[in-house]
Amino acid sequence: MHSDRLLLGPGPSNPYPEAVEALSRPVLGHLDPEFLALVAETAQRLRTVFGTRNRLTLPVSGTGSAGMEACLASLLEPGELAIIGVNGYFGERLCEVARRVGAEVQAVHAPWGRTLDPGMLLDAQRAAPQARLVAVVHAETSTGVRNEIDPLKALQDTDTLLVLDTVTSLGGIPVEVDAWGVDACYSATQKCLGAPSGIAPVTLSERAVQHIQQRQVPVCSFYQDLSLLDAYYQGDPPRYHHTASSTLISSVHAGLGRLLEEGLPAVWERHARAGKRLHEALPEYGFELFAEPGHRLPQLTTARLPDGVVDAAARKRLREDFGIEVGAGLGPLAGAGWRIGLMGHNAHNRPVTTLLAAMNCLC
Numbered sequence: 001m002h003s004d005r006l007l008l009g010p011g012p013s014n015p016y017p018e019a020v021e022a023l024s025r026p027v028l029g030h031l032d033p034e035f036l037a038l039v040a041e042t043a044q045r046l047r048t049v050f051g052t053r054n055r056l057t058l059p060v061s062g063t064g065s066a067g068m069e070a071c072l073a074s075l076l077e078p079g080e081l082a083i084i085g086v087n088g089y090f091g092e093r094l095c096e097v098a099r100r101v102g103a104e105v106q107a108v109h110a111p112w113g114r115t116l117d118p119g120m121l122l123d124a125q126r127a128a129p130q131a132r133l134v135a136v137v138h139a140e141t142s143t144g145v146r147n148e149i150d151p152l153k154a155l156q157d158t159d160t161l162l163v164l165d166t167v168t169s170l171g172g173i174p175v176e177v178d179a180w181g182v183d184a185c186y187s188a189t190q191k192c193l194g195a196p197s198g199i200a201p202v203t204l205s206e207r208a209v210q211h212i213q214q215r216q217v218p219v220c221s222f223y224q225d226l227s228l229l230d231a232y233y234q235g236d237p238p239r240y241h242h243t244a245s246s247t248l249i250s251s252v253h254a255g256l257g258r259l260l261e262e263g264l265p266a267v268w269e270r271h272a273r274a275g276k277r278l279h280e281a282l283p284e285y286g287f288e289l290f291a292e293p294g295h296r297l298p299q300l301t302t303a304r305l306p307d308g309v310v311d312a313a314a315r316k317r318l319r320e321d322f323g324i325e326v327g328a329g330l331g332p333l334a335g336a337g338w339r340i341g342l343m344g345h346n347a348h349n350r351p352v353t354t355l356l357a358a359m360n361c362l363c
């Protein structure tokens with residue numbers, strides 16, 4: 001047995017009860033028609049959450065990193081240029097993955113804690129119109145900053161694809177894949193979607209699918225080749241690719257069902273309310289909010305610690321005495337700040353009250 005925790009870090013968060021219950025359903029074979037019907041229904045739910053009509057929308061096996069690698073490995077060929085927005089750890093991770101699949105990387109930077117300038121990304125593309133893609137993290141989990149995506153829809157009038165990381169944003173704040181002209185978007189299930197980790201939702205526009213079909217060299221990863229995954233899940237007949245987990249997909253299906261029953265606007269509003277309460281309360285405890293005002297994520301708050309609170313010891317105390325997990329800081333906040341998540345099932349008043357009550361004993 002392991003302990004029951006209130007997961008208020010950057011993810012995983014506590015899944016919805018429906019998603020936990022679904023984990024005990026009987027296992028189905030990976031080519032069973034009932035399993036493939038479950039995948040199709042899960043994909044339909046994902047289309048609603050992504051705000052897309054994209055045919056190629058799939059629950060990819062693996063965590064958010066699998067979604068990142070599947071999109072970059074499938075879209076980039078060796079030597080092609082990727083323009084990547086970097087204002088935190090996950091922007092840097094995008095650069096690392098793009099380099100590993102053989103691409104040239106041009107990073108467009110903003111300081112950690114500040115938002116990216118979409119104009120700089122568009123200027124970089126104008127100066128290098130041959131770029132295969134521009135990639136951006138919507139919700140930078142290392143800093144708690146939301147980047148503006150809507151202005152990047154101008155890329156639709158170019159030959160450059162727009163790739164978007166929505167690992168921390170999907171289900172927590174509005175994501176509009178079609179309206180923003182996003183060509184490839186990936187996420188993860190353990191944050192605002194309210195399920196365990198292990199599945200990476202992915203969606204591709206038709207022009208992204210065409211790019212994959214016109215590749216000169218095969219995708220460097222067999223496992224992450226989105227055209228093979230498409231042929232498995234949506235092929236007629238479905239073509240075996242790997243042994244996907246019906247257990248995890250059942251759980252994601254149930255978590256999405258709960259989310260959509262509540263309704264996306266209501267879920268976003270719930271995240272907004274919980275985040276606002278935490279943002280307002282933390283300065284009263286001596287914390288200093290880190291992310292740029294106006295671009296703060298409600299589902300992931302970053303804050304510098306008050307004087308006298310020692311990072312690792314205070315997190316240990318929260319974990320051991322109160323069963324609460326919060327996240328350590330990254331980059332400029334390493335050892336000096338926390339990342340506090342209010343995601344999915346935890347985006348409510350009660351977890352905020354519980355955390356603040358525990359902090360009364362620390363601060």
Ligand SMILES: Cc1ncc(COP(=O)(O)O)c(C=O)c1O
Pocket residue numbers: 010011063064065066068090137139140141142165167168188197
């Ligand atoms: C913005 C972002 N992208 C990618 C990832 C990688 O996801 P995972 O840890 O599920 O592989 C994370 C994880 O926290 C993330 O926050």
